[in-house]
Amino acid sequence: MRPKAELRSLAEQRWYYMPLDAAEVDDQEQHRMKLRFEYRYLDAGKPDKMALWFATRADGGRVSNLSPQSIVGSGFLQRYHATVCADPSQPVWWIAGHRQKSSRRTG
Numbered sequence: 412m413r414p415k416a417e418l419r420s421l422a423e424q425r426w427y428y429m430p431l432d433a434a435e436v437d438d439q440e441q442h443r444m445k446l447r448f449e450y451r452y453l454d455a456g457k458p459d460k461m462a463l464w465f466a467t468r469a470d471g472g473r474v475s476n477l478s479p480q481s482i483v484g485s486g487f488l489q490r491y492h493a494t495v496c497a498d499p500s501q502p503v504w505w506i507a508g509h510r511q512k513s514s515r516r517t518g
Contacts, residue, residue, distance in 0.1 A: 425479050427488065428496035433471030441465065441473055445507045447487060448477075452508045455482040462508035466501050476503055 431440055448463045455461065460480040465473050475491070476499050477483065487493075 426496050426498055427477040427481070427493040429475040429477070429491040429493045430468075431473045431475065431491075436471065436473050441475065441506075444475060444491060447490075448481075448483065449507045451481075451483045451487065458482060458509065460509050462510075463506040464499065464503035465506050466499065466503045474499075475506070478508070481508070 429444070431444075435441070445463065452458075452461055458480055460478055461482060462478045463481070464476045464478070466476075467473055476496070477493065
């Protein structure tokens, strides 16, 4: 069994990937996701590095990514069919949460 500190460290390294198809983007689902995320961000006390990012897809959809420090709860993750992923390698843009110095980052 792994020590709690090591498990916490592993959990903090998890990025989450949440795809939205073009119809969901047109339907403003990303805006609703942003509002739900901001509520959780404020409720958590504005933790450093808790952020929501996005990248566009060639098919008109978008991919949203949660930083590893995001505290959103399982309901949020289930609603958006979030899956664990690696640190995004494509350029991503900041949507909500802790604002980094640059609004654009890469993996």
